[in-house]
Amino acid sequence: MSAPPLTWTPWAPLPGAPSYTAIGLREQLDGGQAFRWYPESDDTTWIGQWSHHLARLRLRPTPTVGAALRRDNPASPPPLPLEYSLPASFAETTLPALRHYLAIDDDRHDRIDAALPLATDPHLATCHALHPHLRILRQPFGETLLAFLCSATKQIPQIKQMLALLATRLGTPLDFSVSAFQNFSVSENALPTWPQLAAVSEADLRACQLGFRARYIKGTAEVLAAAPAWLEETAALPYAAAKMRLLTLPGVGEKIADCVLLFGLGHHEAFPVDTWMLKAMARRYGLEGWSPTQVAHFGRVHYGPTAGLAQQHLFAWERTQGGR
């Protein structure tokens, strides 16, 4: 009855996936959208989880000769194709799930990317040039809600730590043996579902280093437990109506609602505004003194259906280049 040993499929190209630089792949997987991807030995190979899935991604390894040829321009290595490796016994279902998660062959992403107002918005064009292939992930709704309830006044490494603890202590084991994992930060468990969260005490949640967020997660779990179709019904609503429902949950304000709407429900008109974005829009767009709500409104009006992707580009640039 013990889980089978895990064997990985051989590394293979991921058809339809964009090419990334190491920096770009890090921004894509660990830049504030998702919190369950970990680099392996270097920053070109990552292992990550979502739902009951586990996957590895890497940049196609460069031959040594290639590295030598790039010696003249080491600061900007060329983008490399993405490769994947999956648990062999689940590859048949995980591969399509991975493609969906990464929005590969998603013409909606391609249309939105093409519709970004790069010609009339020079700063956005600068940001976009830094990560031309950055895309909005398509993450499971319930997990996205949990992740961003953890995110209040926390940095990415701390959010990842909370989610890893939640999975390890409260989640359901995956069908893999523990020894399969090469990175200790990767939990052998899925994240706890909302029914599972409703069944544990606030004290158990606090033991996952959630702090005051434990009360919000417990409260949200109770709301969802009292209305079993809550997530499903919310997922069926358009942006504004889904947002109103999310805002009724304890611990969900406008920023977290917009993150969940964008990363978990694919509502690209969402424009999450945190302190980084407040700073970015004040400095780059002259919005000094504007409130977060006002900046969010500006973003939705200015960028329309491309607001979510534009926000991710502006956000990435501000965090990594913003000192200039």
Place this chain on the structure above:
DNA sequence: GTTCCACCTCT
């Protein structure tokens, strides 16, 4: 309608 502060835990 806006502003201020407590809320956990760690850097």
Place this chain on the structure above:
DNA sequence: GAGGTGGAA
């Protein structure tokens, strides 16, 4: 003080 929210002033 931190990638926020809720309640009070």
